[in-house]
Each structure stands twice: as C-alpha cells, then as structure tokens.
Amino acid sequence: MERVPILKIGDILIVSIQVDLEDQSVLTLQEDLAEAVVKHAARGVIIDISVVEIVDSFIGRMLATIAGMSRMLDAQTVVVGMRPAVAITLVELGLNLGGVRTALNLEKGIALLDHVRSAAR
Amino acid sequence: MSVDLPAGRRRIEQLLADHQDQLIKRWAQTAKASADELTEIYEALRSAIAGDDRDLTDVRGLLAELSRSRARRGFTPSDTARAVFGLKEAVYELVETDATPDTMRGFIWFSLLMDDLGLFTFETFATAREKIIIEQTEQLLELSTPVxxxxxxxxxxxxxxxxxxxxxxxxxxxxxxxxxxxxxxxxxxxxxxxxxxxxxxxxxxxxxxxxxxxxxxxxxxxxxxxxxxxxxxxxxxxxxxxxxxxxxxxxxxxxxxxxxxxxxxxxxxxxxxxxxxx
Amino acid sequence: MTAAREMPIASNGDVVLVRQYVRGVAVEMGLSLVDQTKVVTAASELARNALVYAGGGAVRVETVENGRRRGVRLTFSDEGPGIPDVDRAMTDGWSSGTGLGLGLSGSRRLVDEFDLESAPGKGTVVTVTKWGR
CATH class of the missing domain: 3.30.750.24 (STAS domain)
Structure with a gap:
C-alpha cells in the first residue's frame, strides 16, 4: 500500500498525490492528515492533484472530508492543480466537492491561503 | 453467378499480355489518366489474374491510391469509377474482333471482375472524401475558437x-x-x-x-x-x-x-x- | 486490436489495476483525453460498486468498432445480492452503502451506452460503452 508523504512548510501542510491511490491509501491519508494538522497546529492544508488523472467519487469525498475536518481543526484546505479533463468528468459525475477551495496551481494555492487568513484576521 | 471457365480466362490473359501497349493507350484515353499510373495497375492486375490464388490485394492497393488522390484533387466519384471501367471498354474492343464463345465467356468473367474493382474504387473514394470532410470540420473548429x-x-x-x-x-x-x-x-x-x-x-x-x-x-x-x-x-x-x-x-x-x-x-x-x- | 480481457475485482488493488488497464485500452482506441478520463472514472465507480456491494466480481474489457468509430466496452458482473429496485438505484443520491450515491447514476452520465441487469439474489451485470468522437 502506498503512503502519501505530508510536507510541512511553516504552518502549511502540503500533500502532493503522485500515484494512482487505492481506496485504503486514501483513507490512510485522510487519517494521517488529521493527525498532522493537530500535531503541527497547521493553519492551512494544500492538496496538489496536478498529476492525478482521475478523481472518482471516493477521492472526491476524501477531498471534501479533509476540508471539513481541517475546518473543524481551524485550518483551511485548498485543492490545487485539478486537470481540465478531471474537472469536466467531476461535473458530469455530478460530484459536489462541498465548497472546497481550489486554485490553479501550488503557488496560487499558497497565495489563496494567505489571502483567506489575512481576511479572517 | 460464376462464369469462370479456364479457357475463357486464359484467352483474356493472353489478350492482356499480347496487346499491353495498345490496351493501356486506349485505357488512358477513356480514363483520363496518365499511362504510367495505369501501367502499374495493369501489371498488378495481370499478375493477379495469372496467379492461382487470384490475390487482388496489390490491385486494390493501387486502386485505393488512385481514388484517394482523385478525391483530393476534386474528381467526381463517377470519373474515378469510370477510370476503372475504361479498361473493360478497351478489352471489349479487342474481344469484338475475336468473338469466339471462349473469348466471350472470358470477357464476361473479366467484366465482373472489373465491376467489382470499380465498386471498390467508388467505396474508397467515398471514404477518402469523408475523411477530408472530417479533417476540414476539425480545422474549422480549431480556427473558429480562439482563446x-x-x-x-x-x-x-x-x-x-x-x-x-x-x-x-x-x-x-x-x-x-x-x-x-x-x-x-x-x-x-x-x-x-x-x-x-x-x-x-x-x-x-x-x-x-x-x-x-x-x-x-x-x-x-x-x-x-x-x-x-x-x-x-x-x-x-x-x-x-x-x-x-x-x-x-x-x-x-x-x-x-x-x-x-x-x-x-x-x-x-x-x-x-x-x-x-x- | 487488443483482445478482450477478463479481470477479477477482489481487492482495492484490483480496482486500481482495472483503472490502469481501461486507460490503456481507451488510449489505444483513440479516445480524447476527456473521454478517457470519463470512461476510467466510470470503470473505477463500477469496479468499486462490485467490490463494496457484492464482495467482488469481474470485469470484461473489450474493444468495439462501429464503422469508423472505435470504443471501449466494459462488462462488470458480480454474484452479489443484486439490486431490488433498479430505477431507484439509478437516481442521484440513492445509496445503500457508504458511497455518495453517485456510482450508478454518475457512471451512466460518463458513458455513451449503459445497460444494467439485476434482480435480487441474481447478482448484477452492468455493461457500459464509450465511443471515440
């Protein structure tokens, strides 16, 4: 089973999904992230899916769950780098990511987190 | 219907061998095609007929080439099919002078063969045209949608x-x-x-x-x-x-x-x- | 042309293998990137359905041809409990398991042809086809 590494930069956690994840790895990532948010007192989580070729309802639900969970732990989540084909497919599938914030790439994702946090201050 | 009498067939083979230059010349006139192009097809056809298994793959390949290039140059499909039928006419003119029953049977067989090839040309032509249309549609899509x-x-x-x-x-x-x-x-x-x-x-x-x-x-x-x-x-x-x-x-x-x-x-x-x- | 292939769906890892194989066949059939993504996503949903609701099953991946068009056909079969009310199962949001209830209805929107046969106790067979443009 693949374990996705979680990187920490300042008070932001960055997860870059690089492989085709099986469902169990997705669930593990979800748990690992929740723990990491608490452990590092992170204020932001960025999930980079720029190399992910498909997002089905399972991964979609994971993204929504992580966002909801981090919100409860006082961290903001941004999903970055979703490919056009993936976005079109998600819309067709009828999947709602439950208001997860998104950005075109990692850089914009970090900028968005800064913006959201300065607005909240 | 199968009109495939060995004697007739051999007679046609003989005609095609003996009068190659004359036939190609006559064919080129009716087909409005260059003699070079036709010679290639003619020779492929001759060897196909002479062969025991009568494998027409080579002939079909050459004919497909001909129809595709004609489709691109804007010929009509009838023109293209007529190019094939032109050989039938040319052979008929020869057969007329030698109207033995064997030759006539052979000609009927040859004529059916050429009809088949003509239809094949027609089909290839239509396919080639469709492909052109699809390509153009795609190009148009690209052109008409700037970001x-x-x-x-x-x-x-x-x-x-x-x-x-x-x-x-x-x-x-x-x-x-x-x-x-x-x-x-x-x-x-x-x-x-x-x-x-x-x-x-x-x-x-x-x-x-x-x-x-x-x-x-x-x-x-x-x-x-x-x-x-x-x-x-x-x-x-x-x-x-x-x-x-x-x-x-x-x-x-x-x-x-x-x-x-x-x-x-x-x-x-x-x-x-x-x-x-x- | 790739020959039809039967693949088992018995674990989470198999779902990943099905996705990857379907992607390969879709590329070979000349499907556009968006269409590839759609059919692979549908395959993922349906394979997971077979695993979650029927404890496993199998998928047959084959290529299809219709004149100039080429495509991919997937037949998922399981010997699970079957679906008592097929019409209801096809509505958005309906789910008997832990999913979001988009597995069947969502997959149908991602493919060109969708056929579902099921009866209680008889298992389920879902056949989907995606054509190239």
Missing part, C-alpha cells in the same frame, strides 16, 4: 457563429486547458456573435463554468442578447450564481475588479451626468 489573453490573468473566448454541442465542447476544453497553461484565474466567455443557444449548448457552458471553478478559476458570460436571455429563461435553465454581463467591456471591468487590478467602484451615475452635459 485570447486580454489582460494579465484574464482570458477571453469570443464565440462567433452557431454553437453546436460538439463545437461548444471543443471550445470549453480549450478554455480550461488555457487556464492551466497561462495560470489565468478569470475568463470571459463572450457570446455576442452567437445567434442562438439551445438547452444542450447552455448546459455545456454551465458545466464548463462549474469545471473552471473546480480548477480554481472564475468565468463570466458576456454578450447575452435579449433573444438569448429570453430563450434561456423560457427553457428554464438555471444560471445560479454565475455572473453574466451585457457586454464584453462590462465583463472585463468585472474581472479586473475581481482580480484586484481595478479598485475603484464605477459610479453608476457617471453616464447620466455626461448625457446631461452633452
């Missing part, structure tokens, strides 16, 4: 002409890819030049905008003409919280404000004051 940057971080897609489902899909995919490539967070889809929008097209537009949001970009639709606004409302299509603007200029101003380039709010009364001045 342009109108400001740093703002893309515009001016749509002109009738939107069908296929075209809308192509444009929208192109737009989403352009968002990734340029990192632009705003896009304006301008439909000023679109005469009508049906339910399917409207759905595609909406889906694209939702997809763009999933990717982290915002789209504005501009240039909705009154008739289109009317038909969208009549069709019961929900635009939800998607921003629509009357003109491309309004949409650009909106995008500039949203991206933080323009910070001043436009005064709503400005135009009225100016109108009074004038």
């Amino acid at each position: 342009v940057a109108i400001w740093e971080g703002i893309l515009a897609v001016p749509l002109v002409g009738t939107l069908d489902s296929a075209r809308t899909q192509v444009v929208m995919e192109k737009l989403l890819q352009a968002l990734v490539d340029t990192g632009a967070e705003h896009a304006v889809i301008d439909i000023t030049g679109v005469p009508a929008v049906d339910t399917q097209v409207a759905q595609h537009l909406l889906k694209t905008i939702v997809a763009a949001r999933l990717m982290g970009a915002e789209c504005v639709i501009s240039g909705i003409r009154p008739q289109i606004a009317h038909s969208i409302v009549t069709l019961g299509i929900e635009f939800g919280d998607i921003v629509t603007k009357a003109t491309l200029a309004d949409a650009l101003a909106h995008a500039l404000r949203r991206s933080g380039v323009l910070t001043t709010e436009r005064k709503a009364t400005r135009i009225a004051i100016r109108a009074e001045d004038a």
Whole structure:
C-alpha cells in the first residue's frame, strides 16, 4: 500500500498525490492528515492533484472530508492543480466537492491561503 | 453467378499480355489518366489474374491510391469509377474482333471482375472524401475558437457563429486547458456573435463554468442578447450564481475588479451626468 | 486490436489495476483525453460498486468498432445480492452503502451506452460503452 508523504512548510501542510491511490491509501491519508494538522497546529492544508488523472467519487469525498475536518481543526484546505479533463468528468459525475477551495496551481494555492487568513484576521 | 471457365480466362490473359501497349493507350484515353499510373495497375492486375490464388490485394492497393488522390484533387466519384471501367471498354474492343464463345465467356468473367474493382474504387473514394470532410470540420473548429489573453490573468473566448454541442465542447476544453497553461484565474466567455443557444449548448457552458471553478478559476458570460436571455429563461435553465454581463467591456471591468487590478467602484451615475452635459 | 480481457475485482488493488488497464485500452482506441478520463472514472465507480456491494466480481474489457468509430466496452458482473429496485438505484443520491450515491447514476452520465441487469439474489451485470468522437 502506498503512503502519501505530508510536507510541512511553516504552518502549511502540503500533500502532493503522485500515484494512482487505492481506496485504503486514501483513507490512510485522510487519517494521517488529521493527525498532522493537530500535531503541527497547521493553519492551512494544500492538496496538489496536478498529476492525478482521475478523481472518482471516493477521492472526491476524501477531498471534501479533509476540508471539513481541517475546518473543524481551524485550518483551511485548498485543492490545487485539478486537470481540465478531471474537472469536466467531476461535473458530469455530478460530484459536489462541498465548497472546497481550489486554485490553479501550488503557488496560487499558497497565495489563496494567505489571502483567506489575512481576511479572517 | 460464376462464369469462370479456364479457357475463357486464359484467352483474356493472353489478350492482356499480347496487346499491353495498345490496351493501356486506349485505357488512358477513356480514363483520363496518365499511362504510367495505369501501367502499374495493369501489371498488378495481370499478375493477379495469372496467379492461382487470384490475390487482388496489390490491385486494390493501387486502386485505393488512385481514388484517394482523385478525391483530393476534386474528381467526381463517377470519373474515378469510370477510370476503372475504361479498361473493360478497351478489352471489349479487342474481344469484338475475336468473338469466339471462349473469348466471350472470358470477357464476361473479366467484366465482373472489373465491376467489382470499380465498386471498390467508388467505396474508397467515398471514404477518402469523408475523411477530408472530417479533417476540414476539425480545422474549422480549431480556427473558429480562439482563446485570447486580454489582460494579465484574464482570458477571453469570443464565440462567433452557431454553437453546436460538439463545437461548444471543443471550445470549453480549450478554455480550461488555457487556464492551466497561462495560470489565468478569470475568463470571459463572450457570446455576442452567437445567434442562438439551445438547452444542450447552455448546459455545456454551465458545466464548463462549474469545471473552471473546480480548477480554481472564475468565468463570466458576456454578450447575452435579449433573444438569448429570453430563450434561456423560457427553457428554464438555471444560471445560479454565475455572473453574466451585457457586454464584453462590462465583463472585463468585472474581472479586473475581481482580480484586484481595478479598485475603484464605477459610479453608476457617471453616464447620466455626461448625457446631461452633452 | 487488443483482445478482450477478463479481470477479477477482489481487492482495492484490483480496482486500481482495472483503472490502469481501461486507460490503456481507451488510449489505444483513440479516445480524447476527456473521454478517457470519463470512461476510467466510470470503470473505477463500477469496479468499486462490485467490490463494496457484492464482495467482488469481474470485469470484461473489450474493444468495439462501429464503422469508423472505435470504443471501449466494459462488462462488470458480480454474484452479489443484486439490486431490488433498479430505477431507484439509478437516481442521484440513492445509496445503500457508504458511497455518495453517485456510482450508478454518475457512471451512466460518463458513458455513451449503459445497460444494467439485476434482480435480487441474481447478482448484477452492468455493461457500459464509450465511443471515440
């Protein structure tokens, strides 16, 4: 089973999904992230899916769950780098990511987190 | 029906061998093709007929080549099929002078063979034409759907002409890819030049905008003409919280404000004051 | 042309293998990137359905041809409890398991042809086809 590494930069956690994840790895990532948010007192989580070729309802639900969970732990989540084909497919599938914030790439994702946090201050 | 008498066949083989130059010359006249091109086909045909298994693959290959090149050069399909039938005519002229029953049987067999090849040419021609049409349609799609940057971080897609489902899909995919490539967070889809929008097209537009949001970009639709606004409302299509603007200029101003380039709010009364001045 | 292939769906890892194989076949059939993504996503949903609701099953991946068009056909079969009310199972949001209830209805929107046969106790067979443009 693949374990996705979680990187920490300042008070932001960055997860870059690089492989085709099986469902169990997705669930593990979800748990690992929740723990990491608490452990590092992170204020932001960025999930980079720029190399992910498909997002089905399972991964979609994971993204929504992580966002909801981090919100409860006082961290903001941004999903970055979703490919056009993936976005079109998600819309067709009828999947709602439950208001997860998104950005075109990692850089914009970090900028968005800064913006959201300065607005909240 | 099978008219395949060995004697007749041999007679035709003999004719084709003995009178090659004469036949090709006559064939070239009726077929309006170069003798070189025909010689190749002629020789392939001769060896195919002479062979025991009568394998026509080579002949078909050459004929397909001929029909394809003719399709591209704008010949009619009849012209192309006639090019094949031309050989039948040329052979017939020879057979006439030697009307033994064997030869006649042989000719009927040969004639059926040429009919088959003629039909094959016709089919290849039609396929080649279809391919050209598909290519042109694709080129047209590419041409008719530019995605342009109108400001740093703002893309515009001016749509002109009738939107069908296929075209809308192509444009929208192109737009989403352009968002990734340029990192632009705003896009304006301008439909000023679109005469009508049906339910399917409207759905595609909406889906694209939702997809763009999933990717982290915002789209504005501009240039909705009154008739289109009317038909969208009549069709019961929900635009939800998607921003629509009357003109491309309004949409650009909106995008500039949203991206933080323009910070001043436009005064709503400005135009009225100016109108009074004038 | 790739020959039809039967693949088992018995674990989460198998779902990943099905996705990857379907992607390969879709590329070979000349499907556009968006269409590839759609059919692979549908395959993922349906394979997971077979695993979650029927404890496993199998998928047959084959290529299809219709004149100039080429495509991919997937037949998912399981010997699970079956679906008592097929019409209801096809509605958005309906779910008997832990999913979001988009597995069947969502997959149908991602493909060109969708056929579902099921009865209680008889298992389920879902056949989907995606054509190139």
